[in-house]
Amino acid sequence: MSAPVETADVRKQQLEGLGARRKRVEDARFTQGKGNYIDDMKLPGMLFGDFVRSPHGHARVKSIKKDAALALPGVKAVLTAADLKPLKLHWMPTLAGDVQAVLADEKVLFQGQEVAFVVAEDRYTAADAVELIEVEYEALPAIVDPTKSMAPEMSSALRFL
Amino acid sequence: MSKMHIKLTVNGRPVDALAEPRMLLIHFLREQLSLTGPHVGCDTSHCGACTVDFNGKSVKSCTMFVAQAQGGEVKTIEGVAAADGSLHPLQEAFREHHGLQCGFCTPGMIVRAYRLLQENPNPTEAEIRIGIAGNLCRCTGYQNIVKAIRAAAERMNTAKEAAA
Amino acid sequence: MIPGAFEYHRPQKVDDAIALLVKHGEDARVVAGGHSLIPMMKLRLAVPAHLVDLQDIAELRAIRSDGGTLVVGALATQREVIGSEPLASKCPILRETALQIADPQVRYVGTIGGNVANGDPANDMPAVMMALGASYRIRGGRGERDIPARDFYRGSLVTALEAGDILTSIRIPTPPQGHGYAYEKQKRKTGDYATAAAAVILTFSRDACSSAAVALTNVAPTPLFATAAGEALVGTRLDEAAVAEAVRRARAIVEPAADQRGPVDFRVHVAGVMVRRAIQRAKARAS
Numbered sequence: 001m002s003a004p005v006e007t008a009d010v011r012k013q014q015l016e017g018l019g020a021r022r023k024r025v026e027d028a029r030f031t032q033g034k035g036n037y038i039d040d041m042k043l044p045g046m047l048f049g050d051f052v053r054s055p056h057g058h059a060r061v062k063s064i065k066k067d068a069a070l071a072l073p074g075v076k077a078v079l080t081a082a083d084l085k086p087l088k089l090h091w092m093p094t095l096a097g098d099v100q101a102v103l104a105d106e107k108v109l110f111q112g113q114e115v116a117f118v119v120a121e122d123r124y125t126a127a128d129a130v131e132l133i134e135v136e137y138e139a140l141p142a143i144v145d146p147t148k149s150m151a152p153e154m155s156s157a158l159r160f161l
Numbered sequence: 162m163s164k165m166h167i168k169l170t171v172n173g174r175p176v177d178a179l180a181e182p183r184m185l186l187i188h189f190l191r192e193q194l195s196l197t198g199p200h201v202g203c204d205t206s207h208c209g210a211c212t213v214d215f216n217g218k219s220v221k222s223c224t225m226f227v228a229q230a231q232g233g234e235v236k237t238i239e240g241v242a243a244a245d246g247s248l249h250p251l252q253e254a255f256r257e258h259h260g261l262q263c264g265f266c267t268p269g270m271i272v273r274a275y276r277l278l279q280e281n282p283n284p285t286e287a288e289i290r291i292g293i294a295g296n297l298c299r300c301t302g303y304q305n306i307v308k309a310i311r312a313a314a315e316r317m318n319t320a321k322e323a324a325a
Numbered sequence: 326m327i328p329g330a331f332e333y334h335r336p337q338k339v340d341d342a343i344a345l346l347v348k349h350g351e352d353a354r355v356v357a358g359g360h361s362l363i364p365m366m367k368l369r370l371a372v373p374a375h376l377v378d379l380q381d382i383a384e385l386r387a388i389r390s391d392g393g394t395l396v397v398g399a400l401a402t403q404r405e406v407i408g409s410e411p412l413a414s415k416c417p418i419l420r421e422t423a424l425q426i427a428d429p430q431v432r433y434v435g436t437i438g439g440n441v442a443n444g445d446p447a448n449d450m451p452a453v454m455m456a457l458g459a460s461y462r463i464r465g466g467r468g469e470r471d472i473p474a475r476d477f478y479r480g481s482l483v484t485a486l487e488a489g490d491i492l493t494s495i496r497i498p499t500p501p502q503g504h505g506y507a508y509e510k511q512k513r514k515t516g517d518y519a520t521a522a523a524a525v526i527l528t529f530s531r532d533a534c535s536s537a538a539v540a541l542t543n544v545a546p547t548p549l550f551a552t553a554a555g556e557a558l559v560g561t562r563l564d565e566a567a568v569a570e571a572v573r574r575a576r577a578i579v580e581p582a583a584d585q586r587g588p589v590d591f592r593v594h595v596a597g598v599m600v601r602r603a604i605q606r607a608k609a610r611a612s
Contacts, residue, residue: 023256030264031252031271033198033238040197123188124181127327131369165333182333182376185367204326206364207516209430218404218433224363225434228333229356229378273430294515295428 047076050126052116052133054108057142061104061135064116068132074125078133079117081105108137169233171196172240182228186220187211189227190237198238198268202297209296212269213237219276221295238268241275250313250320251275260309262300270296274310282321283314328366335378339385339464339493342377347466347489349375355491357400358435360427361443385438385493388412395497399438403427406437415499418506418526422453425508428516441474442492444484444547447518451478451548452540453508456524459497465490478547504528505611509603510542511595513586519543520586523575523599527558529611534558539571539603544579544596551575554600563608568601575600 029035054061066078081103084090091099104115116133120126143149164179171194180189190196190213199222202210211223214236222235241249251271254260261267270293277284277292284292289307298306336342346353354373356362357380365371379385385400390411397406403423406412412419419437426432426440426449440450441461454461454474461472466489477485486492500506510522522542528535537558539551554575561567581592 024259026264027256027261028248030261030267031238031248031255032242033196033268035197035264035268037197037200037265039201040191042192042195042197122192124184124327128329131329181330183328183330183366185328204367206360206431209428212430219430220434221360221430224360226328226333226359226363226376228335228376229359229380231335277429291515292429295430 047119047121048123048126050118050120050123050130051114052118052130052135054104054111054113054115054135054137056108056137056139057111057144058140059108059137060140061106061108061115062138063134063136065134066116068134069118069129072120072125072129072132074121075118075129076121077119078129079103079119080115107140165228167227167231169230169235171235172237173244180227182226184227186213186215186222186225186227186230186235189230190222190235196237196239199272200265200268202265202269207297208266208269209273210266210269212273212296214272214276217276217279219273219295236272236275238272241271249275250316251278251310254309254313254316255306258305258309258312260301260306266296266298266300270298270306274313277310278314278317282318284310286311326367328363329369329372331373331376333376333378335381337381339382339491342379342382342491343465343489345375345377346491350488353377355379357439358402358431359439360431360435361439361445361448379491387494390415390499393499395499397437397495397497399442399492399494400436401438403432403435403437403440404429407432416457416497416506418453418457418508418524419450421506422449422508422510422524425449425510425512431516437495438492441477441495442484442486444478444480444482446478446481446545446547447543448548449508449510449519449522449542452522452542452550453524454495454497455540455548455550456526456538457497457500458538459495461492462494462496463490464493469493471496475550481546500526501528503530503612505607505609507603507606507610509599509606511599518586521579521581521592521596521599523596523603525600525603525607527555527563527604527607527611529563529608532562534561534563534567534608537571537604539575539600541575541579541596541600544581544592546580549578551578551600553578558604563604568604571604572597572600 064080069078081090090102090105092102094100104113115135118126118129120129165182167178167180169176199213200210202208206221206224211221212219213222216233251274273296286307289310334345353375355377385398387398388401388409389396395416403426406423407420440448459474463470472485505527508524511520519542521544524540527537537555539554541549554571557571557574558567576593576597579593579596581589583589
């Protein structure tokens with residue numbers, strides 16, 4: 001870090017009153033690339049995760065084939081809602097007071113929804129494992145117009161289970 | 162997926178490593194060399210947070226395979242300060258002029274600005290804005306980044322004149 | 326956003342690169358600057374098992390003036406095009422266009438060959454090459470041939486390149502001294518692809534237009550050479566009536582996709598505006 005330019009007296013003077021000019025304490029690190037952001041963290045034995053995501057906005061998940069992914073060296077686990085269910089972790093409470101599926105539970109409710117989670121030794125292996133997981137979907141109609149979704153006959157279509 | 166022998170120079174030091182050819186340069190730097198200064202921002206080659214200086218060019222390291230860097234010279238933000246640890250005028254100027262808030266774009270921004278000032282040691286404000294068009298910042302609105310780069314240029318040019 | 330695995334090759338000569346492409350067929354792709362290909366590989370939309378890196382092949386980089394022809398090596402980067410003295414003085418539309426492509430980092434690495442050869446309708450240089458009447462020198466399994474830019478583009482990402490072909494250089498008939506030129510590009514932000522763009526090359530002196538070529542970017546599955554629009558200008562004073570007719574004819578042939586850059590009728594409108602502005606600027610520059 002470069003040496004402070006002001007003397008203690010000058011700094012004390014500058015501390016008084018509105019508009020006193022202060023430098024941030026973190027900029028020295030950030031301008032040298034020593035920020036320690038989340039992705040910068042490196043811990044021994046650290047594992048990497050990646051998701052299989054649904055291309056469909058609304059679909060039934062008929063089957064998930066994990067074998068090829070699990071056989072890939074470096075893959076530690078492939079999790080689906082079925083794995084979370086016995087632990088009662090497949091739906092979790094949100095801050096909005098409702099519940100949300102952690103991984104798609106028999107049905108996909110939005111495009112991009114997480115269907116399976118791969119855990120592997122490095123991010124390249126995790127990404128390769130994602131490609132090896134085969135999900136069979138039965139595509140269902142998706143209502144994307146909010147006005148239409150409010151029609152009385154739609155209310156039964158909004159059941160989650 | 163067999164690995165290849167990669168030899169290159171990073172921040173002035175020779176590097177000898179094994180990596181898959183498909184490994185993106187950004188991941189090689191961050192994960193294999195533990196140089197976490199350059200960041201993965203958008204991963205779609207837009208934001209420039211991954212910018213490094215490669216063979217005298219500003220390059221988005223998320224859009225380059227480490228295999229393509231074979232035999233080359235890479236400078237990351239970690240290589241911008243002098244060998245004795247004293248900060249580059251750009252690093253001091255960014256601090257002085259509040260050219261950062263969260264700091265995530267900053268390594269890429271400074272490494273790009275470093276090359277910009279090599280290309281054009283006395284850029285106008287407009288030339289700076291065009292010159293950093295490949296580096297996106299969500300926090301600052303760019304005003305103070307431009308000021309910082311301008312201030313660094315002035316300081317570097319004054320020092321050059323004084324030395325001459 | 327991790328690419329699939331591949332075997333990496335870095336040949337030193339064009340013929341070695343071609344041999345690799347011929348050997349591996351559909352499984353091989355060349356990489357120049359990589360700023361179109363690598364993003365596709367990261368999305369796994371392109372999964373070549375073999376990557377042939379052309380960066381060491383020196384003969385692909387040269388830019389030179391050869392009699393009445395400008396020869397631009399396929400591996401010349403956009404930045405090298407911008408900085409080239411012969412190109413700036415003899416064919417300034419290239420510099421004007423390159424400055425509107427992407428951003429400084431991409432221009433350091435992205436090549437003019439990649440920009441014209443991959444058949445992406447959003448790339449800027451193809452329309453410029455069409456307007457210039459340029460041709461592409463291709464070397465491949467069956468030797469060397471030249472294909473005019475105007476005949477090169479078959480569909481989105483589909484070109485006249487056959488398996489084993491490599492674009493080695495672009496050959497541009499040097500435009501006449503005093504020619505008018507312009508590349509007008511509308512985009513949402515600096516660095517974006519075109520909502521619509523127009524390239525115009527014309528000759529105009531003593532109030533008469535003796536030649537004109539108009540081409541369009543990103544308003545169809547391929548770049549478009551607007552033959553009829555150019556014809557509407559030849560023999561005229563480039564007055565409002567002639568310009569309006571050229572614009573009308575250009576608009577008639579565009580078929581832009583509706584996307585994040587706007588609905589179809591908006592992009593057709595912008596195409597017309599770009600043609601108009603390009604003609605006007607080319608006229609102002611002509612002598």
